Amino acid sequence: MNLSDDARSILVFAAYHELTSGEPVKEVVLDDGAGHKASGKGQEELIEAGLIRINSDRAHITEDGEQVLVEILNAIRQATGD
Structure with missing residues (x-):
């Protein structure tokens, strides 16, 4: 996969x-109304x-997606000494 x-x-x-939060994340807000908005291109790729x-x-x-998220979290932890 090449994103x-x-x-x-x-x-x-x-x-x-x-x-x-320390809790598994199952969904994220795409536009919080305060100027933070997920890229439409990024959304399409992930879909x-x-x-x-x-x-x-x-x-x-x-x-x-949850599997990829676990891999991302593991990479962050490994890169920072956990």
Whole structure:
């Protein structure tokens, strides 16, 4: 899988929320109304890759997406000494 940084940023946003909450993240807001908006290009890539499904203003992370998110979190932890 070869994703753009636009797509990666959405997954990293989910990883951020998982790291700060300590809880698994199953969905993320795509437009918070305060100027933070997920890239449309990134959304399309993740949909095509089967990693998210869009439901209104949220991206639901699929089972495959959850696996990628785990890999991202593991990479962050490994890179920072955990």
